[in-house]
Every structure is written in structure tokens, then in C-alpha cells.
Amino acid sequence: MMMLEVENATKMFGGFVAVNKVNLTVAEGETHAIIGPNGAGKTTLFNVVSGLITPEEGSVTFRGKKLNKMRPHDIVNVGMARSFQRVNIFPRKTVFENVQVALLVHAKLHFNPFRQAAKLYHDEGMELLALVNLEDEADRRAGELAYGRQKQLELAVALAANPKLLLLDEPTAGMSISETKASIALINEIVEKRNLTLLFTEHDMNVVFEIADRISVLHHGEIIATGLPDEVRDNEEVKRIYLGKE
Ligand SMILES: Nc1ncnc2c1ncn2[C@@H]1O[C@H](COP(=O)(O)OP(=O)(O)OP(=O)(O)O)[C@@H](O)[C@H]1O
Ligand SMILES: [Mg+2]
Structure with missing residues (x-):
């Protein structure tokens, strides 16, 4: 069963398309990373998924239930919790x-x-x-x-x-290397212990490739690749627009 299904989600700020026709599925038990450059739309996508902002188009389905027009608080009560970038x-x-x-x-x-x-x-x-x-x-x-x-x-x-699904928006942002390591080990341990499905964003590629089962790459609000870590690492477009810069 799919824990989370985002279908064709679009979020605009004025004339600017921050999230563009995004499709995303996260299976139960999966650890899924959303990566992409600054301003790619990662936090906006999280805000759409967790009900903080309403998309112009598209839908979010969580454990088989459409979340359209549900308030963030109610979404927490059906089993989705999140942390913030700050x-x-x-x-x-x-x-x-x-x-x-x-x-x-x-x-x-x-x-x-x-x-x-x-x-x-x-x-x-x-x-x-x-x-x-x-x-x-x-x-x-x-x-x-x-x-x-x-x-x-x-x-x-x-x-x-x-929660059943945990959304973490850059859990290691601002941390030292040793803090990052400890924090990721802790998150991993808790995900296992509590049987959680994890959707997270992260800039540190070591962290992403270490813990993600699957990775989706956002660029200018669009998902340009989704797959296993090796598939994403070898994707030419991903290399060109994103990983190549590292
Ligand atoms: N409330 C808002 N009003 C107008 N524009 C916004 C708003 N929130 C985000 N944006 C714009 O939407 C785009 C996506 O922003 P978002 O914060 O989702 O990116 P991000 O991938 O999380 O970036 P970062 O890696 O820096 O956290 C950016 O260009 C940002 O300036
Ligand atoms: Mg962000």
C-alpha cells in the first residue's frame, strides 16, 4: 500500500510556479529523499503535503484518504507529522x-x-x-x-x-559534521524502532545516499528524476543540473 500519493500538485506564488505538476509516491516503510538546489520547491512541496498551503491543482492522498481541504492539525491526527527547516x-x-x-x-x-x-x-x-x-x-x-x-x-x-509518516525538512541543516552523523544515526534508529515511513529533504549528499531507499530530484518545481539512489546518481540530467555542481 502507498503511504503517500501526490498527484499533479501545482503551487503558484503570484505568477511564479514553485511546485509544478508534481507526482510522487512513498510506499509504506520507505525512506524517501527529496533533493534539489536552493529554491527548487522542496519546502513548498512539504507545505502542500502537510496541508500548510493549498495547491492550485492536484491532490494529496495519505493512507488511501484524500487530504484536500483538511487542516494541518487534522492531518497530524491521521498520522503525519513534520519538522521545519528552522x-x-x-x-x-x-x-x-x-x-x-x-x-x-x-x-x-x-x-x-x-x-x-x-x-x-x-x-x-x-x-x-x-x-x-x-x-x-x-x-x-x-x-x-x-x-x-x-x-x-x-x-x-x-x-x-x-505518526506513521514523518516529514523532515533538512533535519541536519546548520549542523557540524559530527552532529549530522549523530543526528542521522538517531533518525535511522527511530524510523526502525517505530516502523516509520520517512520523507525528508537534505542538502548533504552523503546523508541522502546513505539512508534513502529512493530519491526524487526537484528542479524549478518539477520532479526531473525518481528512483533508486544508484539510478539517480547515474541520471544524466541530474548530474548536469545538480550533482555536477557538487
Ligand atoms: N510564500 C512565498 N511567497 C512567494 N514565493 C515563495 C514563497 N515561498 C517560497 N517561495 C519561492 O518558491 C521557490 C521555492 O521555495 P522553497 O522554499 O520551496 O525552496 P526549497 O527547495 O525548500 O529551497 P531551500 O533548499 O533553500 O530550502 C523559491 O523561489 C521561493 O522564493
Ligand atoms: Mg527549503
Whole structure:
């Protein structure tokens, strides 16, 4: 079964076509990378898939269900979670509170979790922090964490929704080489442990070729190649417009 099917998706900003008639399928259990130069449309495509923006044309089908006009929050509830290219956490809340609020939102409890229920979801929250190796940082303010650790926290926040499909937009952006290695190892481990399907964008080709089962290449909003890593690496058009520049 296909986890995700994007059909003929087009997104325009004014007269500019940022995502152009994109077709993309991601099978259950697959790790799929979207690569392409800066401005190729990767983040815009993620925004379309996760419901943050509505495409002019085309459709997104997730686990057999069309997502057209569903809100991002509802899409999270049917099993898709994402991270953002820029860090997106509550910096003044503690590490634990960041995860706790995500658990509460997912459970749809609408009251102030920080005042009334400090212990709520304690075990679940600590389990998520342990999963991303942050249990020792639970009581620190999230904004005080090193950058790589903030990205780990974001991952825990995304996992709080118990997703089937995880979308990661440049999970290693801004990281040092050693942080990148550790982060990719962690993502891989979590994908295995939780049986996740992963769709990610990434500029670091070492990372892409190391972990992707399949790769799609975006260029000026269009998918110009999709295939196994070796197929994409050997594709002449990909070499010319993208990999050749590396
Ligand atoms: N809200 C917006 N309004 C107008 N243009 C936009 C908007 N968002 C993105 N664009 C444009 O659409 C194109 C695709 O941008 P997008 O952020 O999707 O690229 P990207 O592949 O994620 O790039 P990067 O590798 O730098 O993250 C760019 O030319 C960008 O300037
Ligand atoms: Mg981007």
C-alpha cells in the first residue's frame, strides 16, 4: 500500500510556479529523499503535503484518504507529522514541557498544561525524551540547548503525535559534521524502532545516499528524476543540473 500519493500538485506564488505538476509516491516503510538546489520547491512541496498551503491543482492522498481541504492539525491526527527547516520549539519552556504540550495537543486537552498538570504525561514525555537521548535535559529551558539538541527535541515533539509518516525538512541543516552523523544515526534508529515511513529533504549528499531507499530530484518545481539512489546518481540530467555542481 502507498503511504503517500501526490498527484499533479501545482503551487503558484503570484505568477511564479514553485511546485509544478508534481507526482510522487512513498510506499509504506520507505525512506524517501527529496533533493534539489536552493529554491527548487522542496519546502513548498512539504507545505502542500502537510496541508500548510493549498495547491492550485492536484491532490494529496495519505493512507488511501484524500487530504484536500483538511487542516494541518487534522492531518497530524491521521498520522503525519513534520519538522521545519528552522527550529520550531518553545524556547522559554523546558525540554519536558515542549514534549508534554505536544502530547496534550495530540490528546486534544484544552487547558493550560503548564500550571495545572505538571505531572500529566510524565512517563510518556520522558519516554519520548529518552528516545531522542534528551532525558538528562528534561528540566532545562529548550532555548538553552545546543542547536543539534534543539533539533532532537523537535523530533520528539513530532513523534508525540505518534505518526506513521514523518516529514523532515533538512533535519541536519546548520549542523557540524559530527552532529549530522549523530543526528542521522538517531533518525535511522527511530524510523526502525517505530516502523516509520520517512520523507525528508537534505542538502548533504552523503546523508541522502546513505539512508534513502529512493530519491526524487526537484528542479524549478518539477520532479526531473525518481528512483533508486544508484539510478539517480547515474541520471544524466541530474548530474548536469545538480550533482555536477557538487
Ligand atoms: N510564500 C512565498 N511567497 C512567494 N514565493 C515563495 C514563497 N515561498 C517560497 N517561495 C519561492 O518558491 C521557490 C521555492 O521555495 P522553497 O522554499 O520551496 O525552496 P526549497 O527547495 O525548500 O529551497 P531551500 O533548499 O533553500 O530550502 C523559491 O523561489 C521561493 O522564493
Ligand atoms: Mg527549503
